Amino acid sequence: MSLRMALLTLIAGAPRSGYDIGQEFDGVLTFVWHAKPTQVYPELKRLAAEGLIREQAEGSRGRRPYEITEEGTRALREWLVTTSADHAQRNETVLRSFALWVVSPGEAADFLREELEYHRARLRGLRALRNGLDLRLAPDRAALLGVEAGVRRLEAMVSWAEWAIETVSQWPAPVAEGRA
Amino acid sequence: MSLRMALLTLIAGAPRSGYDIGQEFDGVLTFVWHAKPTQVYPELKRLAAEGLIREQAEGSRGRRPYEITEEGTRALREWLVTTSADHAQRNETVLRSFALWVVSPGEAADFLREELEYHRARLRGLRALRNGLDLRLAPDRAALLGVEAGVRRLEAMVSWAEWAIETVSQWPAPVAEGRA
DNA sequence: CCAACCATGTAACCCGTTACATGATTGT
DNA sequence: ACAATCATGTAACGGGTTACATGGTTGG
CATH class of the missing domain: 1.10.287 (Helix Hairpins)
Structure with a gap:
């Protein structure tokens, strides 16, 4: 349920495309969160449709970077202060x-x-x-x-x-x- | 894919019922592995059908403890030595x-x-x-x-x-x- | 011009969760 | 007797993975 929050967290820090996010999930973030491209791209579309993120001008090689909206920041903040973290893990x-x-x-x-x-x-x-x-x-x-x-x-x-x-x-x- | 291996690991150590396993998943093992009873019980049945574990005599209050079979031990050993661990995590x-x-x-x-x-x-x-x-x-x-x-x-x-x-x-x- | 990589996507399937259901036992 | 807990299960749904597909760009 918090893949979307992971995406918002990353995009809030700096605009990113689905590919960028995939690279980070594969690399340094494997110990924090991870998701396959096939899950990331549709979720980004959904977040954009709900107005939490916004597509920037299309970059080189068909990159589609997203930036966070005010509503997105609000949703992220809300998640942080009103819900508590799930501590279940698999190792x-x-x-x-x-x-x-x-x-x-x-x-x-x-x-x-x-x-x-x-x-x-x-x-x-x-x-x-x-x-x-x-x-x-x-x-x-x-x-x-x-x-x-x-x-x-x-x-x-x-x-x-x-x-x-x-x-x-x-x-x-x-x-x-x-x-x- | 390794819920079954988690179950085999526990049952290999000592015979356990689905309920026992659920308690452990809820408690000290949350940082290792976890699964809800609704996932555990059917998986135990499947493992038993495949001969990797065996139902012991029914205990008090309808408990159904399972013990590991030789084939189950072999499968566990095989998993340990022929595959390597998945390091993806969510925290x-x-x-x-x-x-x-x-x-x-x-x-x-x-x-x-x-x-x-x-x-x-x-x-x-x-x-x-x-x-x-x-x-x-x-x-x-x-x-x-x-x-x-x-x-x-x-x-x-x-x-x-x-x-x-x-x-x-x-x-x-x-x-x-x-x-x- | 070709190989490697960048970049995004769809469809089918499986794993895991949520909601719901049932009955037996223990302690008060 | 009644509440709490023990103990096992089924069905529907949603999240996540696997397999497959497509086209653009860069470097040799």
């Missing part, structure tokens, strides 16, 4: 770690090393992005909040993965154990 | 923080304080759960990995929220600023 890395006792310690360690590498790489990317923010601008000051949350969570995941690799290396040899 | 707390520049600093701080309280409470719950694990059991040793990831992520979110409250208190007064 496949952590889900899988709950199941690691069914595979060999070696396979468990392989998985954890792969996760460690992934999170390290993403952390590098986010830190670079953080350095590129221009804190004189209000939208970038808010973006810093979001990016900083991502950085801290990734740091947590990196240190967790390091700890987990060490931990599974000390698991006792798998002698046919019963379940709890 | 509404972080999404909202990207938009905080459109509301007043006071409203932004209200939001952040609410998030801080939420994450602190959940952290207390997870730490308690961690203390209840029996590390002589293989499933509990793996559960420790998952719980520890949750604890570290929540600690990161708590310290982030504290930092963010401090940070927005130092934002300049909102003098009609243009967008980037």
Whole structure:
């Protein structure tokens, strides 16, 4: 239900096209929100039809950038102050770690090393992005909040993965154990 | 696509009914995976029809606990070693923080304080759960990995929220600023 | 001129949520 | 007996993904 709010948030910060948004969803924003182009484009049309965003002059290569309207800003503000955040999440890395006792310690360690590498790489990317923010601008000051949350969570995941690799290396040899 | 794997993971650790699983999804597992009872029950039936889990003798009050079969364990193991984790996530707390520049600093701080309280409470719950694990059991040793990831992520979110409250208190007064 | 990429879209399907429904058990 | 909670389910709807389709622009 808040794909539209994600779109409004991005467009409020600066005008963007569906393609721009798709790039961001694929990249730095995967840990915040994500959607496929096939979902983004129709939703942008709907937001425009409802007057929350407005199509700007068509850019090069058929780009269709949108800017937020006053009504859009009002809707965004309303969402922020009158509703509270949904905290339900899905995290496949952590889900899988709950199941690691069914595979060999070696396979468990392989998985954890792969996760460690992934999170390290993403952390590098986010830190670079953080350095590129221009804190004189209000939208970038808010973006810093979001990016900083991502950085801290990734740091947590990196240190967790390091700890987990060490931990599974000390698991006792798998002698046919019963379940709890 | 991996609701079924979430169910297999839980049932592999110990036999569980749909209701048990629903309680866990509502509680400590909200940060890992979640699903409503209306999705869980039919999926359990499907898993049973495919022979990955097996219904145990019906318990009191019409409980229908399931246990994992050898084929189910094999499927779980296969999933773990042959596919890699999907890292796409949705985090509404972080999404909202990207938009905080459109509301007043006071409203932004209200939001952040609410998030801080939420994450602190959940952290207390997870730490308690961690203390209840029996590390002589293989499933509990793996559960420790998952719980520890949750604890570290929540600690990161708590310290982030504290930092963010401090940070927005130092934002300049909102003098009609243009967008980037 | 051709390959790679930019940029937007439609249709069908599947996953997940909401609304609704039912009955058994426990505690007061 | 009555309320609260345990426990399982069905049907309809809406959000999200997959597969498919189209044409324009840039660089070699």
